[in-house]
Amino acid sequence: MKIRLPRLLLVAGSALMSIGAFAQETDTTQTATVITLDDALKIALSENASVRVADMEIERTGYARKGTYASLFPQIDLTGSFQRTIKKQVMYMDMDMSSIMGGGDEAGAGDGTSGGTGSEAGSGEGAPSLGGGGIEVGRWNSYSGGVTAAMPIVNAQLWKSIKLSAKDVELAVEKARSSRLDMVTQVKQAYYGVLLAKEALNVYKDVYDNAVRNFEQTRLRYNAQKASELDFTRAKSTVASAIPNVYNAESSVILALWQLKAVMGVDLDQNIDVAGTIGDYASEMTYDQALGEDISLEYNTTMRQLAIQAEQLAMNIKIQKFAYIPTLSANFAFLETAMTNDFKFSNYRWTPYSYVGLSLNIPIFSGGKRLNAVRQAKVQASQLGVQMDDTERQLKIGIRQYLNTMETQMKSFSAAEEAVNTAAKAYGIAEKSYNVGRSTITELNDAQLALTQARLGVSQTVYDFVVAKSNLEKIMGYDFIDENGNTDLENR
Secondary structure (H helix, E strand, O other), rough: OOHHHHHHHHHHHHHHHHHHHHHHHHHHHHHOOOEOOHHHHHHHHHHOOHHHHHHHHHHHHHHHHHHHHHHHOOOOEEEEEEOOOOOOOEEEOOOHHHHHHOOOOOOOOOOOOOOOOOOOOOOOOOOOEOOEEEEOOOOOOEEEEEEEEEEEEEEEEHHHHHHHHHHHHHHHHHHHHHHHHHEEEHHHHHHHHHHHHHHHHHHHHHHHHHHHHHHHHHHHHHHHHHHHHHHHHHHHHHHHHHHHHHHHHHHHHHHHHHHHHHHOOOOOOOOOOEEHHHHHHHHHOOOOOOHHHHOOOOOOOHHHHHHHHHHHHHHHHHHHHHHEEEEEEEEEEEEEEEEOOOOOOOOOOOOEEEEEEEEEEOOOOOHHHHHHHHHHHHHHHHHHHHHHHHHHHHHHHHHHHHHHHHHHHHHHHHHHHHHHHHHHHHHEEEEEHHHHHOOOOOHHHHHHHHHHHHHHHHHHHHHHHHHHHHHHHHHHOOOOOOOOEOOOOOOO
């Protein structure tokens, strides 16, 4: 038996060295920035991408509403145009064009400056072309430029659209609130996840420490020939099997911290740690029976968004009906026009042209477009009503589920604590009994397993309770961040 001892000790020593290296790695958390849940929420409020996008949406809808208001003011534009004629228009008159132009077809054989005025008269550029009884009119180049203005006077659809834009802003604000509620819930649960992972790591470290201590005791007894080789081998195996659990628990802590950083919106390389333990939240394990009796969705952000959308659809129905109402607008224009056959701008003769007037538009027939638009809006309103009823039912089911989970975990907590006390007492008895040779290493390991499961069970109970509570608070619409970014976690 003693021949195998050096090898066994080498294995155990390697395990001790591994866990020692692991301890050095975890010691780096001492230099990490420790944050509380309140700190995490405040950081997320300014850095979380969803919250920032939602706040930008409020700003965007605000500008959109201002743009709708701008439609009430005069729309003033500077205009300019250029037109090149490809083929001139021909005008025909019910009279003898040759008599007007001065004679027969053979007249005007000269150069077009004097004398004849026949069909060849005025052969210079731009002269009217006669043929077939018609005359070409216009110039090759046309220019225009000036100022135009238009302003609505009577437009029921426009005024209703302005009121509708206010609802767009209101909806954006509620969506931003929804993003904050989602962020609060995600940060809380990620924070609780880190605490749970750290507690599991502490439990598995204690298991490893106990395994090492028992192995040393078994080694001493083995050297004194008071323990069997089987006990010695099992003690060594217990140490070896405890190491992967520690490393897996460490990995879980790292992953949980990454998740917390992600929902906070900070860089994953930032070295942070969380304050407190999961056990600190055991004091929150209270159940308000009144919540289960009076389920209110007054502040639920989903229902409030649907309510705003219902108001929007009702207003949209009115907007579509207003399409039957005539519209009246005022118009003004001041233009300068010029027509020429060349590009000698200095010789252009600009002619001013201006007007002011009213435009009346009376809708008469649109092929059923307006009628179908009204019907479509009514169907959409009906669809939303059905959706609201279904959403309300699902939310109330969720509330009852979370309340049931909270009540169950609260009842389980006392039993879980009693299980820990009992398991700890049993492990102490088993350890003393093993040290004096009255029990086997297997019995000691069984006691250790029961204690480990009991300790993890208590932490899991607290975690399940606070997660259910955070989900309930989200559904109920409890917002712990005010408009100034202040948090009120004490009254959560």
